[in-house]
Amino acid sequence: MDSPPHAPSPDKQRSLVAALRGFLPGDAVLFREEETRPYECDGLTLFRQLPMVVALPETEDQIRRILQLCHEHKVPVIPRGAGTGLSGSALPHPDGLLLSLAKLNRILSIDPRAQTATVQPGVRNLAISEAAARHRLYYAPDPSSQIACTIGGNVAENSGGVHCLKYGLTIHNVLRVRGLTIEGEAVEFGGLAPDAPGLDLLALVIGSEGMLAVVTEVTVRLVPVAQTARCIMASFADIGEAGDAVAALIADGIIPAGLEMLDQAATRLVEPFANAGYDLDAAAVLLCESDGTPEEVAEEIERMSAVLLAARATRIQVSNSEAERLRFWAGRKNAFPAAGRASPAYYCMDGTIPRRRLGEVLKAIQALEPKYGLRCPNVFHAGDGNLHPLILFDDADPDSVARAEAFGAEILELCVQMGGTVTGEHGVGVEKLDQMCSQFDRPTLDAFLGVKSAFDPAGLLNPGKVVPTLHRCAEYGRMRVHGGNLRFPELPRF
Amino acid sequence: MDSPPHAPSPDKQRSLVAALRGFLPGDAVLFREEETRPYECDGLTLFRQLPMVVALPETEDQIRRILQLCHEHKVPVIPRGAGTGLSGSALPHPDGLLLSLAKLNRILSIDPRAQTATVQPGVRNLAISEAAARHRLYYAPDPSSQIACTIGGNVAENSGGVHCLKYGLTIHNVLRVRGLTIEGEAVEFGGLAPDAPGLDLLALVIGSEGMLAVVTEVTVRLVPVAQTARCIMASFADIGEAGDAVAALIADGIIPAGLEMLDQAATRLVEPFANAGYDLDAAAVLLCESDGTPEEVAEEIERMSAVLLAARATRIQVSNSEAERLRFWAGRKNAFPAAGRASPAYYCMDGTIPRRRLGEVLKAIQALEPKYGLRCPNVFHAGDGNLHPLILFDDADPDSVARAEAFGAEILELCVQMGGTVTGEHGVGVEKLDQMCSQFDRPTLDAFLGVKSAFDPAGLLNPGKVVPTLHRCAEYGRMRVHGGNLRFPELPRF
Incomplete structure (x- = not known):
């Protein structure tokens, strides 16, 4: 879809830029078309729109002043993290300010004892786990875009990932969010207790897609890195039977660390790129992971295998090394790039x-x-x-x-x-x-x-x-x- | 604290009662002091107040008409489940209607395959687990009052219980709530998907203490009954060390099915009533439970014991039978009644x-x-x-x-x-x-x-x-x- 034929009023744009430059450095205020073009869409490229102005603050105080200014002049504000979102939540407004949180990218603290990390919104999802790795901890939700996407965007979208069946969505792994309202007022959502008193505004702001507040700080829960993980790759002759096998696993009280499916069109699409070893004759391939101590994993893999075979799996293969496990996942994790190449x-x-x-x-x-x-x-x-x-x-x-x-x-x-x-x-x-x-x-x-x-x-x-x-x-x-x-x-x- | 010296206007009371009797049976509208007295407080008996009127509807449609009537005449409405709440959320308003949901007590459906139950708000917490038992499923949150308290009240308070460290609070075990606004409009909160689109109003209404809507239907998640459970009773010579042992367990990546502490004053208070076998010389006793398959439990009990001993536990006892496990818990579960008797x-x-x-x-x-x-x-x-x-x-x-x-x-x-x-x-x-x-x-x-x-x-x-x-x-x-x-x-x- 082309950009709607709408350009902001030059006067409005000029006066907003001038006001922003009163407290932001020159390179933190973009308004020329060649500068704002990279912000015209997020991961949903079907929709495109140039913003009137892009602002790139570095501190919460700068965000507050931007919001107060926009509130005073009735300028729409569109917050943006890394722009990897897939539903157009960060699509600019033609008369609005695109507020990039990318420069707020500091990890403020990691508390290994409380198993928490407090970070700025522009910190990348994977960067949290990298920083926590020396304590053998990590941040569980792992959207496919985790190398690039930011925690602020994850909060806005309540992102999941392949491990969220066992470890939960963003909402289950974020303890506290600090945000600014459009008037520039700081609001604390949630806290470190299991259930914050009063209304659950934390759950409200998580997944609110930038409609309620601009996120300026996030405290996430970290979880211990599992001692080991193994993955089952199971083939099915019928996609309905694969679906029933999923239900059978859950009904048996098993919560796999990952439970993903590829249909035949998908395995045939990704196999040439990923060499994952998928069964290309199967109507569907199921990836079923267990993590924990070696004893727990061995026992769970055995239970899962029994359930899958009883559910008419035609072939079962269990990863016998970390390299093999990663190879099983390579196809699933690279499905989007493979689609992009095909x-x-x-x-x-x-x-x-x-x-x-x-x-x-x-x-x-x-x-x-x-x-x-x-x-x-x-x-x-x-x-x-x-x-x-x-x-x-x-x-x-x-x-x-x-x-x-x-x-x-x-x-x-x-x-x-x-x-x-x-x-x-x-x-x-x-x-x-x-x-x-x-x-x-x-x-x-x-x-x-x-x-x-x-x-x-x-x-x-x-x-x-x-x-x-x-x-x-x-x-x-x-x-x-x-x-x-x-x-x-x-x-x-x- | 005595009732404030305030009585409702007899005219207002008379006209509200007459209007309610237009669509409710006579015994569903209470207003004489001897009838309304049982509703003057909930579990927080420090605060008492007679309501102007008590209504006991049996259907959602009756609730809708009550709310529309109260909205029209600006009469405050105080919803109430079993009245076991401990913070006075169901304390009546002197000029208000006390809306008892006790008669909406039907289990509407249990779906063993999807592992859900849909119930009316007046269904008791334990009644859900009793009804689900034939599918070997149960509803996990278990407040001490679970024999009496209702799911509507649990939703209002976001109740927990001794198992919520592993199994979560009400918010983690409720998938969907249907409620009526004060204008009588039906709103659906949440749904059966892992993350409902739009704002997370489900989390908002759970724990909202009757401020936002009157709950008329709840769909809860059921979980499989664990094959087995065992409990460790550990003694500590210092309450600070017992606290550190708790942190050490969590830091080791263990999530016990229950992790409860009693200090010495508490063990000495409950032991004469419960005969739980608590170590009365210990400064603190920790109860630490594992559930799952027999193999999982054996392995986790071993890990937990090692961590507790390293954290300076002076004595460790592991339950060797279900009777012994229940005895360990008897003291904890009966602490409130024991306090009431002491x-x-x-x-x-x-x-x-x-x-x-x-x-x-x-x-x-x-x-x-x-x-x-x-x-x-x-x-x-x-x-x-x-x-x-x-x-x-x-x-x-x-x-x-x-x-x-x-x-x-x-x-x-x-x-x-x-x-x-x-x-x-x-x-x-x-x-x-x-x-x-x-x-x-x-x-x-x-x-x-x-x-x-x-x-x-x-x-x-x-x-x-x-x-x-x-x-x-x-x-x-x-x-x-x-x-x-x-x-x-x-x-x-x-």
């Missing part, structure tokens, strides 16, 4: 479904491929029922782009119909605004808007994201009833 | 502190006993740093009551000073309103009030609880600076 572009969906309907939904997605004339391999967090269908398309061909969007929208609607949701861990952003109308009824959407207003009555923090307006849902309802073919409408003019 | 009354505090300061805080509390002339044994969730000092006092002696309140308030202030909080799992209610002024700064309290207003602009749902007003904090600040002796002020007139 196709000019890919569009990663993020719906969730009840685990018991995995087979049914995967077959329905396969059946949609000819309708849209696009391939759609699947790699996903099977244990969570969190799908990541990768729609392969050609971004130079507008018709292919439109078909990819429509395909994606139909997949999301399918997830909702199956009793699932439109997003498991990538957030709503601008991408799933319409599907939020299907997901929630009006009183619930109004509750979201009510809470948003409590923090930001003027609607300046990341406007037009996450919660659709009444008008938008009415439009979407008409389109679904009368339009026949589902597709994304134009981005709202905010 | 003293005319007891006042259970609920502060949390960082685990590393356990020894220091327990010694400080002991040092306060002579100041107030009251005994204060301690039984508590050591793994969570969640203290339950039991102040023993005489409720027939107003001076003893006042000293108990002041002692409790000083303990809570101490917890905040140590970097902890005023409540771990019992909620704020009316009890800790003042200490919330110490716990949080004004912007954070204002954020609480903003969210409250988003759901309930007229402030009719459980008014005067949880979040102190600006005025109240100003008063409390003056009192602390000038008054010398900390004590609870009179309850606000709402």
Whole structure:
């Protein structure tokens, strides 16, 4: 989708830049097109928009002054971490300020005894684990983008990863967030106690996609590095049986450290790049990991193997060395780059479904491929029922782009119909605004808007994201009833 | 504290009763003093107040009509489960309607495959586990009151229990809540997916103490009954060393299924009643449980024993039968009743502190006993740093009551000073309103009030609880600076 034909007023831009330069160094305020172009989109490249101004503060005090200035002049503020988000939460606003938190990248403290780390929002996810490694601790949530993505962005999106079935999402691994409201007031969310008194604002701010506050400090929980880990690679002749095997493992009381699935289209897509040794004849391959002490792992691998075989696995292979374990994972972890090499572009969906309907939904997605004339391999967090269908398309061909969007929208609607949701861990952003109308009824959407207003009555923090307006849902309802073919409408003019 | 000398206007009461009887059976509307007296307090008996009217609906539709009526006539509504709460969250309002959810006590469905149960709010905590037992599943959070307390009340207070270190609080075990706003609108909080799209209103409503919505349905997560469990009873010669042993276990990566401590005053208090076999010469006794498969338990018990001995445990005893394990727990589980038998009354505090300061805080509390002339044994969730000092006092002696309140308030202030909080799992209610002024700064309290207003602009749902007003904090600040002796002020007139 091209940038909407909208440019900010030069006067407004000039006066904002001048005011910002009153307290920020010159290179921390960007406004020329060649400077702001790198910020026009996040990981969801289907949507692009130049911001009026980009600000790159280095301290909480600078952020406070930026927010106070924007609040005073009614300038929308769009916070951004590393820009790896996949739902367009960091898409700029044409009349707004893009607030990059990238320079707030210091690890403030690590407390090995309390097993916590306090960091600034621009610290990369993996950098926390690297810094904690000397205490044999790490930060558990591991999104695929963990080399690049920042903890501030993880908080905004409530990010997960391949280990979140056992170790939880961001919400389960963050103890405390300090943030600034649009008025520049500091608010403490959560704390070091198991349950903070009063309303649980910590859970509210985690996953709020920059709508409520700008994160300035995060205290995360660290967990001990497991003594050892081993992985089972299991083949299935039918994708429904693979789905049932996942349910059987959970029903047996096993919580694998990782439980991921690749369908045949995905194994065939990634194998040439990753040489993971996947069974290319299998309809689905399941990766099932155990971690802990060597004794615990040996016992759990045995239990898992028994359950998988009873659930009609056609082949089972257990990693016998760390190198082999990493090789099993190489295919799963490189699925997105592999898709990028196999196709000019890919569009990663993020719906969730009840685990018991995995087979049914995967077959329905396969059946949609000819309708849209696009391939759609699947790699996903099977244990969570969190799908990541990768729609392969050609971004130079507008018709292919439109078909990819429509395909994606139909997949999301399918997830909702199956009793699932439109997003498991990538957030709503601008991408799933319409599907939020299907997901929630009006009183619930109004509750979201009510809470948003409590923090930001003027609607300046990341406007037009996450919660659709009444008008938008009415439009979407008409389109679904009368339009026949589902597709994304134009981005709202905010 | 006596009831404030306030009675509702007879006219208002008469017209509300007449309107309620338009759609409720006669025995579901109580207003005579002898009928409403049982509702004058919850488990925090220090505060008492007769409600204007008590309503006992049986269906969600009846609740909706009650709320719409109260909203229209600006009548405060105080929801109540079993009334076992310990912070006065269900204390009636003199001009308000006490809304008992006790009759909504049906288990709507149990899905053994998805490991969930959907129940009405008045279902007792233990009744869920009893109903799930035939699938070898149970509901993990186990507050001491689990025989009596209801899931609706657990949601309101975000209740914990002795197993919450490993299995989590209510928030970690509830997937979905259906509730009605004060206007009678149904809102769905959360869902069956790992992370619901949009703002995390589920976490917000859990622990909101009836301020945001009336819970009408709850879907909980069930977990498989462990194959076996064993418990270590460890003695320590010094309470600080016992605290350090707790930190050492966690630092070793062990998450015991239960990790509870009793100080010497507590073991000596409960032993005559419970015959648990506690070491009465020890300064502190630690109960440390492992559950899982027999192999997992054997291995974990061995690791735990090694860590405890290295942490200077003077004696270690491991349960060798289920009967012995239950005997070890009998003392801990019966501590509250034992306190009730040893003293005319007891006042259970609920502060949390960082685990590393356990020894220091327990010694400080002991040092306060002579100041107030009251005994204060301690039984508590050591793994969570969640203290339950039991102040023993005489409720027939107003001076003893006042000293108990002041002692409790000083303990809570101490917890905040140590970097902890005023409540771990019992909620704020009316009890800790003042200490919330110490716990949080004004912007954070204002954020609480903003969210409250988003759901309930007229402030009719459980008014005067949880979040102190600006005025109240100003008063409390003056009192602390000038008054010398900390004590609870009179309850606000709402």
